[in-house]
Amino acid sequence: xxELDGEPIxxxxxxxxxxxxxxxxxxxxxxxxxxxxxxxxxxSETVPGCPFIYIxxxxxxxxSHILRKLFNESHGIFVGLQRIEELxxxxxxxxxxxxxxxxxxxxRACMEEMHQAAIAAKDSTSxxxxxxxxxILSAMELIWNLCEILFIEVAPAGPLLLLLLDWVRLHVCExxxxxxxxLGSENPSKHESFWDSPGNTQxxxxxxxxxxxxxEECERHLQDGTFVSSPHLESLCxxxxxxxxxxxxxxxxxxxxxxxxxxxxxxxxxxVKPIDLHFYAQSSLDLFLGxxxxxxxxxxxxxxxxxxxxxxxxxxxxxxxxNWWFVAHLTDLxxxxxxxxxxxxxFGSNMREFLLLEYASGLFSHHSLWQLGVDYFDYCPELxxxxxxxxxxxxxxxxxxxxxxVLRICEQRQMTEQVRSICKILAMKAVRNNRLGSALSWSIxxxxxxxxxxxxxxxxxxxxxxxxxxxLDLIDNLGPAMMLSDRLTFLGKxxxxxxxxxxxxxxxxxxxxxxxxxxxxxxRSFWMTLLTDALPLLEQKQVIFSAEQxxxxxxxxxxxxxxxPEQGEPDQQLQDDDIEATKVEMLRLSLARNxxxxxxxxxxxxxx
Amino acid sequence: xxxxxxxxxSQKISKTRWRPVPSGSLQPAETFATGSWDNEENRVxxxxxxxxxxxxxDGGFEGDHQLLCGIRHHGDVMDLQFFDQERIxxxxxxxxxxxxxxxxxxQTLSVSQQWTTAHFHTGPGSPSCSTAPCTxxxxxxxxxxxxxEDGRINLFRVDHKEAVRTIDNADSSTLHAVTFLRTPExxxxxxIGQLKIWDFRQQGNEPSQILSLTGDRVPLHCVDRxxxxxxxxxxxxxxxxxxxxxxxxxxxxxxxxxxxxAEMWEVHFHPSNPDHLFTCSEDGSLWHWDASTxxxxxxxxxxxxGRNSTFxxxxxxxxxxxxxxxxxxxxxxxxxxxxxxxxxxxxxxxxSVNSLDVLGPCLVCGTDSEAIYVTRxxxx
Numbered sequence: 001x002x003e004l005d006g007e008p009i010x011x012x013x014x015x016x017x018x019x020x021x022x023x024x025x026x027x028x029x030x031x032x033x034x035x036x037x038x039x040x041x042x043x044s045e046t047v048p049g050c051p052f053i054y055i056x057x058x059x060x061x062x063x064s065h066i067l068r069k070l071f072n073e074s075h076g077i078f079v080g081l082q083r084i085e086e087l088x089x090x091x092x093x094x095x096x097x098x099x100x101x102x103x104x105x106x107x108r109a110c111m112e113e114m115h116q117a118a119i120a121a122k123d124s125t126s127x128x129x130x131x132x133x134x135x136i137l138s139a140m141e142l143i144w145n146l147c148e149i150l151f152i153e154v155a156p157a158g159p160l161l162l163l164l165l166d167w168v169r170l171h172v173c174e175x176x177x178x179x180x181x182x183l184g185s186e187n188p189s190k191h192e193s194f195w196d197s198p199g200n201t202q203x204x205x206x207x208x209x210x211x212x213x214x215x216e217e218c219e220r221h222l223q224d225g226t227f228v229s230s231p232h233l234e235s236l237c238x239x240x241x242x243x244x245x246x247x248x249x250x251x252x253x254x255x256x257x258x259x260x261x262x263x264x265x266x267x268x269x270x271x272v273k274p275i276d277l278h279f280y281a282q283s284s285l286d287l288f289l290g291x292x293x294x295x296x297x298x299x300x301x302x303x304x305x306x307x308x309x310x311x312x313x314x315x316x317x318x319x320x321x322x323n324w325w326f327v328a329h330l331t332d333l334x335x336x337x338x339x340x341x342x343x344x345x346x347f348g349s350n351m352r353e354f355l356l357l358e359y360a361s362g363l364f365s366h367h368s369l370w371q372l373g374v375d376y377f378d379y380c381p382e383l384x385x386x387x388x389x390x391x392x393x394x395x396x397x398x399x400x401x402x403x404x405x406v407l408r409i410c411e412q413r414q415m416t417e418q419v420r421s422i423c424k425i426l427a428m429k430a431v432r433n434n435r436l437g438s439a440l441s442w443s444i445x446x447x448x449x450x451x452x453x454x455x456x457x458x459x460x461x462x463x464x465x466x467x468x469x470x471x472l473d474l475i476d477n478l479g480p481a482m483m484l485s486d487r488l489t490f491l492g493k494x495x496x497x498x499x500x501x502x503x504x505x506x507x508x509x510x511x512x513x514x515x516x517x518x519x520x521x522x523x524r525s526f527w528m529t530l531l532t533d534a535l536p537l538l539e540q541k542q543v544i545f546s547a548e549q550x551x552x553x554x555x556x557x558x559x560x561x562x563x564x565p566e567q568g569e570p571d572q573q574l575q576d577d578d579i580e581a582t583k584v585e586m587l588r589l590s591l592a593r594n595x596x597x598x599x600x601x602x603x604x605x606x607x608x
Numbered sequence: 609x610x611x612x613x614x615x616x617x618s619q620k621i622s623k624t625r626w627r628p629v630p631s632g633s634l635q636p637a638e639t640f641a642t643g644s645w646d647n648e649e650n651r652v653x654x655x656x657x658x659x660x661x662x663x664x665x666d667g668g669f670e671g672d673h674q675l676l677c678g679i680r681h682h683g684d685v686m687d688l689q690f691f692d693q694e695r696i697x698x699x700x701x702x703x704x705x706x707x708x709x710x711x712x713x714x715q716t717l718s719v720s721q722q723w724t725t726a727h728f729h730t731g732p733g734s735p736s737c738s739t740a741p742c743t744x745x746x747x748x749x750x751x752x753x754x755x756x757e758d759g760r761i762n763l764f765r766v767d768h769k770e771a772v773r774t775i776d777n778a779d780s781s782t783l784h785a786v787t788f789l790r791t792p793e794x795x796x797x798x799x800i801g802q803l804k805i806w807d808f809r810q811q812g813n814e815p816s817q818i819l820s821l822t823g824d825r826v827p828l829h830c831v832d833r834x835x836x837x838x839x840x841x842x843x844x845x846x847x848x849x850x851x852x853x854x855x856x857x858x859x860x861x862x863x864x865x866x867x868x869x870a871e872m873w874e875v876h877f878h879p880s881n882p883d884h885l886f887t888c889s890e891d892g893s894l895w896h897w898d899a900s901t902x903x904x905x906x907x908x909x910x911x912x913x914g915r916n917s918t919f920x921x922x923x924x925x926x927x928x929x930x931x932x933x934x935x936x937x938x939x940x941x942x943x944x945x946x947x948x949x950x951x952x953x954x955x956x957x958x959x960s961v962n963s964l965d966v967l968g969p970c971l972v973c974g975t976d977s978e979a980i981y982v983t984r985x986x987x988x
Binding site for chain 2: 066371372436440441473
């Protein structure tokens with residue numbers, strides 16, 4: 001196992017007796033913890049302990065009201081990025097820079113709102129919490145912005161410094177005004193003339209020459225003692241020459257080492273090349289911090305960025321931030337810039353996919369943000385689908401509407417197994433609640449013939465018990481769904497038989513009844529009922545069953561009675577046998593009589 | 609097109625409704641209510657889009673909508689309706705129906721009345737206190753009709769503690785939505801593709817009429833009645849199909865239009881401009897169907913798009929099978945019905961659009977991306 005990157009954090013569970021042992025279980029994003037009755041020393045006590053089960057979460061950001069906007073808006077940007085057509089060359093770069101700026105503006109909007117909340121907060125704890133969130137978001141934006149300049153814009157020497165200047169100004173704006181006063185008085189014009197337009201028409205060499213010329217002029221002024229009379233102006237001149245000592249004297253105006261770095265570069269190496277940046281960065285860091293203070297995590301991240309070590313940046317950010325949001329989105333964007341080689345992590349997938357999977361899994365442990373997680377899994381080619389299949393089945397379904405949304409997600413991705421299992425759960429619940437129509441509707445959706453059979457059996461059972469059908473509105477209107485299962489077809493046709501009988505269309509009813517038995521779609525257990533249903537038809541004044549049909553009925557009866565096994569409790573069996581025997585006898589009698597009448601009718605001339 | 613403003617609100621929105629404007633008022637709608645779902649703590653919120661004193665440089669209104677007040681709601685908000693200017697009725701996934709009262713002086717909402725066991729399951733396998741979600745509610749002062757997953761229809765009257773009338777087991781499947789036809793008659797849609805008309809003047813528990821789709825019994829999720837012609841009804845189904853029905857004639861729909869790619873959650877006729885219809889769906893789109901006759905050059909029955917066709921094709925370019933087919937069981941007597949122009953109103957694809965409402969020139973909709981979209985210039 002690799003060594004730990006940092007010391008594990010200890011979390012105290014309130015209310016739990018420290019002498020007792022705790023038990024725990026892992027969930028997708030959290031831990032369940034509770035107190036056991038076992039003592040650490042081995043004796044167990046019967047004293048009632050803490051009655052609560054605790055949920056321990058590492059990622060609390062997901063539950064922040066304001067950060068939810070960040071998650072939702074960035075989801076939109078992420079999905080848009082995956083779907084945009086691949087352009088090439090400059091327009092591609094411009095496209096990616098736009099996406100990066102979108103992400104950053106979302107972070108800034110969140111920061112702004114969090115800041116408002118901090119001001120409006122009623123108690124100091126929440127105010128402090130909001131403020132610390134603001135600084136975390138601010139650090140995120142700082143890092144992202146630097147990555148955008150170095151990795152996405154890939155600014156060459158010249159424009160690089162301009163962008164770095166903007167970067168620093170954006171984050172140190174309150175100091176900037178003071179600095180502007182100090183520096184701006186003397187020669188703003190001389191500065192600006194070099195940095196005319198973003199699309200610099202001058203070549204790098206022209207710029208270098210001009211700057212060199214100006215630098216020499218400044219030095220000459222210093223040596224000539226032009227500013228001897230005013231120490232203020234003299235130190236200004238030294239600053240403009242990029243003299244480090246002079247700059248450090250103004251340390252209180254420079255809030256941090258990267259501000260110092262950019263200022264230094266501005267005055268001593270304005271045409272710095274990207275690959276040389278890290279020399280100056282390292283020395284600026286050392287000079288600014290001095291011997292006493294140690295670099296903070298943010299400093300390490302920025303240093304790694306200046307060294308163009310993307311993997312180090314991502315790794316440090318993963319450790320520093322409590323939530324995978326930042327690294328997942330940044331890595332994905334950098335991957336689109338084709339900057340990440342397939343860096344093989346020792347657990348198999350590539351870095352972008354790993355981070356996206358972690359982030360999406362975190363979303364799934366949230367009661368509401370799981371819907372965002374689906375799209376992230378979609379864009380993880382190797383393990384995304386499998387992860388989605390596992391997660392989506394475990395979403396609690398409290399209402400049918402939520403279930404419909406989950407089913408739609410599964411169907412769009414052809415996850416038929418999950419559709420079937422979810423529909424089965426819902427259908428079972430519906431059957432238990434006596435909502436047979438709903439149950440049928442779920443089995444139709446899942447094309448689950450077995451469950452449709454179960455529902456039909458329930459209907460038939462109800463009929464046998466009560467002598468009439470419940471939920472006629474459903475059975476009468478099955479439509480093509482009838483074909484889903486044989487039992488369902490039988491149910492529909494049986495109901496049709498009853499309707500025909502009610503309409504006094506006896507001949508049609510009779511042939512339908514017969515076909516139900518001969519076509520084998522009627523379950524054997526129901527044949528007796530069907531034959532008993534035939535009795536009133538046999539006893540009618542007119543002959544309904546033809547001779548042929550009567551022979552068929554006789555055959556069915558024989559089939560039924562011959563294949564009857566002798567099992568079961570003796571008493572019950574005898575009683576049943578009695579009833580059965582009577583029924584069979586009556587049937588035989590009716591059938592015989594009908595046969596006689598039918599033969600006579602068919603044998604005689606028509607019309608009589 | 610018109611300006612449409614989006615705002616992220618940190619909760620998935622299940623319902624949005626405009627507050628009705630007082631009759632005779634010329635002002636466009638200003639206030640709307642939203643209900644959330646799938647949160648540990650759901651809320652019913654009231655928002656205002658009115659002129660808050662902010663005019664931008666063009667003299668137009670600032671688009672942003674502001675939160676006025678809110679109240680906690682137990683369970684998901686399954687349906688929401690304004691009972692009158694001050695009262696809102698909310699249907700919950702816990703089977704409870706609540707009437708909230710808005711106090712304009714101190715901008716608060718409070719619970720005015722509650723029927724906690726409006727919908728529940730009673731089956732051989734269900735525990736004795738098994739609740740069922742209430743899926744739809746419709747108001748016609750002083751009456752409130754609710755339907756639920758238990759297949760039950762309740763008729764409540766405000767200020768009466770118990771239901772005035774209950775039809776148990778009105779349906780063996782889930783009732784998804786309900787609307788009034790004429791005052792004593794309501795129409796419900798269920799999850800086996802049937803429309804049922806119930807007459808409260810009759811004593812029995814049977815519907816007075818049943819209509820259903822031919823072919824597959826696709827569940828129907830939403831229904832709306834034409835504001836002027838009380839026999840014309842539009843429904844939206846699970847396959848995204850929009851159906852127009854004439855309840856006086858026959859048992860089958862007049863037209864079937866293939867619209868969305870996924871469940872259609874809501875369909876609304878525009879209350880003052882009924883040639884316009886709006887639908888929203890799980891596929892993340894909101895469509896405006898314009899059947900008005902004042903566009904001269906169209907003649908084909910199979911027409912798609914119009915002046916916004918480029919916009920339409922761009923936003924749905926990767927949905928290959930969107931087409932409009934008009935299947936008439938019999939000829940429509942209104943020639944304007946044959947030419948329909950469809951416009952997609954939302955700028956980007958989002959997660960499901962769960963709800964929409966239109967009043968005058970204003971439209972509001974809520975999505976699963978936790979965003980609310982408002983436009984107050986619908987027909988410009």
